[in-house]
Amino acid sequence: MCAVVGVYGSENASKIAYYALFAMQHRGQESSGISASNGEEINLIKKRGLVTDIFNEESFEVLAGKCAIGHNRYSTAGKDSVLDAQPVFARYKLGEISVAHNGNLTNKLKVREELIERGAIFQTYMDTENIVHLIAKSQAGSLVDRIEDMIQKIEGAYCLIIQSRSKMFVIRDRFGIRPLSLGKLPDGGYIVASESCAFELVGAEFMRDVNPGEMITFENCNDGSVTYSSKQLFEADPRPCAFEYIYFARPDSNIDGKNVYQKRLQCGLELAKESPAEVDIVLPVPDSGVAAAMGYAKGVGAEFLMGIVRNHYVGRTFIEPTQQIRDLKVKMKLSPIKHLIEGKRVAIIDDSLVRGTTSRQIVRMLKDAGAKEVHMRIAAPEIKYPCRYGIDTPTQTELISASFTPEEIAKKIGAESLGFLSIEGLKNALGRDREYSLVSFDGNYFAGGCAESLNCSGA
Numbered sequence: 001m002c003a004v005v006g007v008y009g010s011e012n013a014s015k016i017a018y019y020a021l022f023a024m025q026h027r028g029q030e031s032s033g034i035s036a037s038n039g040e041e042i043n044l045i046k047k048r049g050l051v052t053d054i055f056n057e058e059s060f061e062v063l064a065g066k067c068a069i070g071h072n073r074y075s076t077a078g079k080d081s082v083l084d085a086q087p088v089f090a091r092y093k094l095g096e097i098s099v100a101h102n103g104n105l106t107n108k109l110k111v112r113e114e115l116i117e118r119g120a121i122f123q124t125y126m127d128t129e130n131i132v133h134l135i136a137k138s139q140a141g142s143l144v145d146r147i148e149d150m151i152q153k154i155e156g157a158y159c160l161i162i163q164s165r166s167k168m169f170v171i172r173d174r175f176g177i178r179p180l181s182l183g184k185l186p187d188g189g190y191i192v193a194s195e196s197c198a199f200e201l202v203g204a205e206f207m208r209d210v211n212p213g214e215m216i217t218f219e220n221c222n223d224g225s226v227t228y229s230s231k232q233l234f235e236a237d238p239r240p241c242a243f244e245y246i247y248f249a250r251p252d253s254n255i256d257g258k259n260v261y262q263k264r265l266q267c268g269l270e271l272a273k274e275s276p277a278e279v280d281i282v283l284p285v286p287d288s289g290v291a292a293a294m295g296y297a298k299g300v301g302a303e304f305l306m307g308i309v310r311n312h313y314v315g316r317t318f319i320e321p322t323q324q325i326r327d328l329k330v331k332m333k334l335s336p337i338k339h340l341i342e343g344k345r346v347a348i349i350d351d352s353l354v355r356g357t358t359s360r361q362i363v364r365m366l367k368d369a370g371a372k373e374v375h376m377r378i379a380a381p382e383i384k385y386p387c388r389y390g391i392d393t394p395t396q397t398e399l400i401s402a403s404f405t406p407e408e409i410a411k412k413i414g415a416e417s418l419g420f421l422s423i424e425g426l427k428n429a430l431g432r433d434r435e436y437s438l439v440s441f442d443g444n445y446f447a448g449g450c451a452e453s454l455n456c457s458g459a
């Protein structure tokens with residue numbers, strides 16, 4: 001998960017990065033950071049907490065300069081400490097660099113062991129530190145050559161933004177697993193961000209997505225203007241992550257030319273075709289199931305109602321570590337509108353089912369509110385495998401669909417029935433013009449890594 005942003009050639013680079021990170025807060029709430037270059041040095045501020053809590057007016061005086069890169073962290077690899085916040089800054093032979101990374105490197109441990117063998121010391125458990133070391137240890141003469149050297153040695157999912165004192169480099173892995181878009185700022189500068197929703201807030205015009213396997217280099221021209229050049233480092237083999245569309249990205253973002261809200265609606269329509277339920281009303285699990293539930297309601301011809309209210313002052317339930325607290329948090333977060341539900345046959349739609357905690361609580365909540373029947377529908381296929389490419393999924397034993405059939409899970413969660421979207425249905429919804437990363441559903445670890453262990457070939 002995580003969000004990255006890079007701004008180049010703008011007077012207000014760090015403020016623009018700040019607003020972009022604010023727009024992408026949903027991609028990570030653990031820590032946030034911005035580094036900015038004024039041409040002579042790179043300054044960095046990073047802390048644990050939310051974007052609005054970390055930065056103030058004074059921060060932007062420290063973060064002066066026309067190039068800024070930033071990061072929101074949601075830990076998937078590494079630990080929960082301020083040292084693990086990004087960007088990662090370093091001084092090395094050629095000067096100063098700062099790196100922000102979204103994704104997960106699957107050969108992280110192997111590379112790290114080799115580096116340690118050669119005398120490298122690490123401050124964190126993050127794969128991003130590998131990247132800094134590989135650049136610093138490369139024998140190539142220029143930074144761009146060192147980056148190309150480094151990129152040959154890493155595997156997995158990555159969107160990288162690398163800042164030197166004068167340039168900015170942006171790289172997306174050859175599968176384009178995580179999203180990354182390029183935009184133009186009103187003052188002539190450029191912005192690169194994980195999600196296009198960030199562009200709206202800063203008034204940037206969407207230009208295009210960064211291509212899988214592409215490196216874009218931003219630099220200053222002699223006349224004071226800025227320019228960028230593109231190089232295809234690897235042949236593109238696009239497989240954007242299906243889970244970005246299903247759950248993770250904001251509905252107003254467009255990823256690789258496809259609007260997230262539209263895709264969720266489509267998933268709901270497909271689900272209605274594959275797994276219709278005879279019901280009086282269709283409710284979403286707010287907010288994650290809203291668009292899919294609208295599609296489902298349309299598909300089965302039942303009334304769509306916002307029958308469950310969400311308390312927005314509670315964070316996402318996944319963030320809490322213990323099962324006991326997770327259970328309580330679902331109740332703190334969601335509350336039913338009884339008079340809409342009483343005596344009704346209800347279809348309740350969520351975007352995904354992971355451990356089954358949310359579904360169990362919600363079915364109970366609806367039954368307590370007087371629902372006659374509760375039919376749970378999930379607008380995604382069964383999650384049977386942990387993601388190794390940057391989505392925070394638990395171990396395989398915790399994934400309820402890895403061990404139980406939909407009928408068994410329906411019993412466990414107390415629903416009259418449970419239906420999932422099939423993998424084929426998901427492909428229909430997302431569009432059959434390309435492949436997708438479906439690893440959580442089909443266990444195809446095409447970019448390295450495997451289900452059993454974080455340590456088998458990386459993390």
Ligand code: AMP
Nearest residue numbers: 288318352353354355356357358359392
């Ligand atoms: P669970 O309660 O464990 O079955 O998780 C399912 C709920 O968590 C659904 O409401 C999803 O919207 C949400 N969810 C799915 N994947 C993630 C994730 N990687 N991080 C946080 N929440 C998630």
